[in-house]
Amino acid sequence: MAIDSRADSRRYCLTVFKRRLLFWGFKRPGELAPMLGPLEHRVMEAVWLRGECSVKDVHGDFEDPAAYTTVMTTMDRLYKKGLLARRKLGRAYFYSATASRDELDRSVASGFLEALLGQGSDSAQPVLSRLVDVVGESDRGLLDELDRLVKEKRRRLKRGEPS
Numbered sequence: 001m002a003i004d005s006r007a008d009s010r011r012y013c014l015t016v017f018k019r020r021l022l023f024w025g026f027k028r029p030g031e032l033a034p035m036l037g038p039l040e041h042r043v044m045e046a047v048w049l050r051g052e053c054s055v056k057d058v059h060g061d062f063e064d065p066a067a068y069t070t071v072m073t074t075m076d077r078l079y080k081k082g083l084l085a086r087r088k089l090g091r092a093y094f095y096s097a098t099a100s101r102d103e104l105d106r107s108v109a110s111g112f113l114e115a116l117l118g119q120g121s122d123s124a125q126p127v128l129s130r131l132v133d134v135v136g137e138s139d140r141g142l143l144d145e146l147d148r149l150v151k152e153k154r155r156r157l158k159r160g161e162p163s
Helices: 038-050 055-061 068-080 099-118 122-139 140-160
Strands: 012-016 021-024 084-089 092-097
Touching: 012 092, 012 122, 038 055, 038 068, 038 084, 038 092, 068 084, 068 092, 099 122, 122 140
Parallel strands: none
Antiparallel strands: 012 021, 084 092
16 A cells, blocks of 8 residues: 655655645746646545545546546646545556645745745835735735734744744
8 A cells, every 4th residue: 555656856845834745746936837737626626535545436526527538647747746645456556636726825925925035125115015005905814924924933933933
C-alpha cells in the first residue's frame, strides 16, 4: 500500500504552516493564472467529499459526466501536480487528496502574497491599501478582525515568538 511519488524538475513548492506541498505544473506565484481548471476543481471537490476513491467513483459522481478517460487523465495530472496521492490496488488506482481544501486555499493565497511582497513594499502598498478599503466597505467586522490580527502579530514579533 505504498503511495507513489515523483520527482520533477518543474515542481514548485509552497509552504503551508510547517508542511510543504508540492505542486507540479503550477505557475509560479508571480504568474497569477488560475491554479485549477474547472474539471480539476470538480475532481478535487469529489475527492475531498469522498476521501480515498477510484476514477470510477469520481466519474460516477458527476451529473454531466466527462468521458471516463478524461477523468482518469485529470486525476493523473492532479497526482503529478502533487494534489492527489495514489496507491494501486489490483488493476485500479485509488486516489486521496494530499491537502485539505483549506490547506490548498491557504497555499494559493500565501503564494500570491509572497509574490506580491517579494517585489518590494512600494508595489505592495497600493494592493494592501485597496485590500483595507474593500474589506472596510464590505464588512466592518472583518476590518476589526484584520486590525486585531495585525496587533496580535506585532505583539508576537516583539516577544520574539515564531510566526
